Amino acid sequence: MKIIIYKTNEIPDKLWEQIVRGFNASFEGHYATKEQLRIGATSNSLGYSYHAVCIENDLVIGYNTIIPNYYVRNGKEKIILGLSGSTFVLKEYRKDIFIFHDMYMELKKYCAKENIIAFLGVPNLNSYQYSIKFLHCIEVFCLNYYILPVKISNILKARKFSFLNILSELFSLFLIAGNRLLTHIYNPTENKANYRIEINDTFLEKRFKDKRYKSISKGNIKFTYVISNENGIKCAYIMYFGENGIKTLKSLTLAVSHIFRLEKIDIIMFVGTLRINQSILIKVPTKFQPQKLPFTYNLLDFNDSEKYSDMNNENNWNFSLLNLDVR
Amino acid sequence: MELQEFITNFASQFEETDPSVFTKDTIFKNLDEWSSLQALSIIAMVDEEYGVALKGDDIRSANTIGDLFDIIKNKK
Numbered sequence: 426m427k428i429i430i431y432k433t434n435e436i437p438d439k440l441w442e443q444i445v446r447g448f449n450a451s452f453e454g455h456y457a458t459k460e461q462l463r464i465g466a467t468s469n470s471l472g473y474s475y476h477a478v479c480i481e482n483d484l485v486i487g488y489n490t491i492i493p494n495y496y497v498r499n500g501k502e503k504i505i506l507g508l509s510g511s512t513f514v515l516k517e518y519r520k521d522i523f524i525f526h527d528m529y530m531e532l533k534k535y536c537a538k539e540n541i542i543a544f545l546g547v548p549n550l551n552s553y554q555y556s557i558k559f560l561h562c563i564e565v566f567c568l569n570y571y572i573l574p575v576k577i578s579n580i581l582k583a584r585k586f587s588f589l590n591i592l593s594e595l596f597s598l599f600l601i602a603g604n605r606l607l608t609h610i611y612n613p614t615e616n617k618a619n620y621r622i623e624i625n626d627t628f629l630e631k632r633f634k635d636k637r638y639k640s641i642s643k644g645n646i647k648f649t650y651v652i653s654n655e656n657g658i659k660c661a662y663i664m665y666f667g668e669n670g671i672k673t674l675k676s677l678t679l680a681v682s683h684i685f686r687l688e689k690i691d692i693i694m695f696v697g698t699l700r701i702n703q704s705i706l707i708k709v710p711t712k713f714q715p716q717k718l719p720f721t722y723n724l725l726d727f728n729d730s731e732k733y734s735d736m737n738n739e740n741n742w743n744f745s746l747l748n749l750d751v752r
Numbered sequence: 753m754e755l756q757e758f759i760t761n762f763a764s765q766f767e768e769t770d771p772s773v774f775t776k777d778t779i780f781k782n783l784d785e786w787s788s789l790q791a792l793s794i795i796a797m798v799d800e801e802y803g804v805a806l807k808g809d810d811i812r813s814a815n816t817i818g819d820l821f822d823i824i825k826n827k828k
Contacts, residue, residue: 520781522788523812554792559808 426481428528430535433466433473440478443485451513461635465511468632470495470623475507475536477528479514487514489528493541494748495623503623506722507536508749509546525552526559537725542733544723545744547751553719562721566739568751570714571695571706573597573681579691580658601682604705608675613702615672618743619735624670632747638664641683645669648680652688655715661690665747674703681705697745718751720744753802753828758821761801765793776818798824 436444445459466474471493479487491507498504509532514524533544547568548556556562577593578586622628633640633649640649648666652659666672666680677695684693695706696718722736735741755776763774769785780786795806804827814820 519788520786522786522791523808525788526808555788558792558795559788 426479426486426524428477428479428487428531430531431476431478433463433476436476436478440485444476444478444488447485447488447513447515448511450515462511464635466490466492468634469493470628470631471505472631475532475539477532479524479528481518485515486518487524487528488512489525489532491532491536491541491544492749493536493539495628496620497623499619500617505539505541506620507532507541507544509544510749512552522559525555529560533723533725541725542729543725543736545748546721546723547718547749548721550716553717556721560723562723563737564719564721565737565742566720567711568697568718568720568744569699570709571699572709573600573685573693573706574691575685575693576691582657597685600705601678601685604674604678604703605682608678612668612673612675614668615743616700617671618698618700619738619741621743622748624665624667624747629665633664641680643679646673646676646679648676648683650680650684652690658692659688659690661688661693662746663693663695664750665745672699672701674701674705677701677703678705695745696751697747698739698743699745700740700743753821753825755818755821758824759817761797762794762817762820765790765797774817776816776821778817779815780817780820781815794820802828804828 441459445457445462448462449456466476469492474493475491477487477489478485488511489509490511491509493505493507496504496506509529512525518524536544546556546562548562557564574580574593575597576590578584578589583589629640629647629649638649638651640647646666646668649664651662651664653662654660661684663680663684666676668676681693684690693706699706720742724730724733724736759774759776762780763769763771766783766785769783773783791811794811798804798806802824804824806824810820810823814823
């Protein structure tokens with residue numbers, strides 16, 4: 426068994442075929458093509474990702490990707506942080522519980538030489554304990570959900586009470602109209618976090634080049650969303666909103682208003698940190714969240730622990746679906 | 753900390769494997785039921801019952817239940 430590290434453009438075509446096969450065998454119901462995996466790996470600040478490929482007897486048995494992005498630290502320092510994702514180990518090899526661990530550690534060694542400071546992650550329920558106990562990732566906080574329930578009867582799947590849809594649509598309309606009026610005189614901006622992804626037009630173009638994303642530009646305001654069917658509920662996820670790269674109430678209101686007017690959806694959702702005075706989206710209490718989304722980090726050089734100890738503070742992070750599409 | 757008690761506690765983390773399979777010399781990584789979830793539940797059990805924080809490397813370096821018992825004993 427050997428582990429080879431590649432940058433995206435270095436992976437031979439024959440290996441890609443095996444990776445796609447392994448990915449689709451491991452993620453039933455999440456079918457991906459080679460092109461989709463490639464787009465996912467190149468839609469970032471650097472234009473490529475790092476991949477650990479575990480091979481036994483010419484067969485790809487495991488795969489893990491680190492997607493690097495530039496982050497701004499304390500408003501001035503530019504650093505690279507990598508996001509771990511697209512991981513699989515073929516079912517018949519999962520008895521060796523260290524395959525993922527070994528791929529991750531090889532990526533840590535390789536990426537440290539590439540000046541990446543830390544790996545970030547949002548492990549799912551299955552890999553959360555593994556990330557903490559085996560990979561020694563540190564959990565900082567859980568991502569929050571913010572929603573605007575447009576058609577509440579559809580969301581609750583209570584078709585008998587379809588009149589509730591009218592009430593919730595009126596409520597949404599009232600919130601949107603109120604906030605649009607408010608933003609003429611009051612347009613609060615987000616509190617800038619110590620760690621935030623570096624946003625510029627080139628990054629946004631790369632990040633949202635996949636056709637499923639809808640990106641809208643209105644003057645200085647830009648927003649991106651994606652429509653998704655979640656168990657029969659038509660959901661619009663706001664991936665990004667901002668005015669000159671900064672989250673504002675005006676840009677959020679415009680995004681919500683646009684989606685409400687033009688898309689036939691049941692719910693509008695934002696997942697991540699939202700440090701802005703706003704009253705258009707409702708924060709979902711923890712017990713009603715569809716799934717726990719723990720945010721973790723893992724420093725590549727242990728000697729950096731003191732320098733980057735501020736990573737332990739939830740308030741220092743700006744992290745949302747823009748950083749990682751964890752839907 | 754008794755070996756037999758540890759073997760019983762270890763075996764109780766497995767739902768489908770016959771308890772008689774578990775002895776000091778059992779190579780636990782060869783058990784059909786062995787997976788990362790089992791490893792995590794062993795780590796949790798050792799933490800709870802013996803107050804010892806096992807690491808991934810400890811599981812890796814142990815082959816048999818007896819090996820793991822010795823590691824825990826040395827950490828206590």
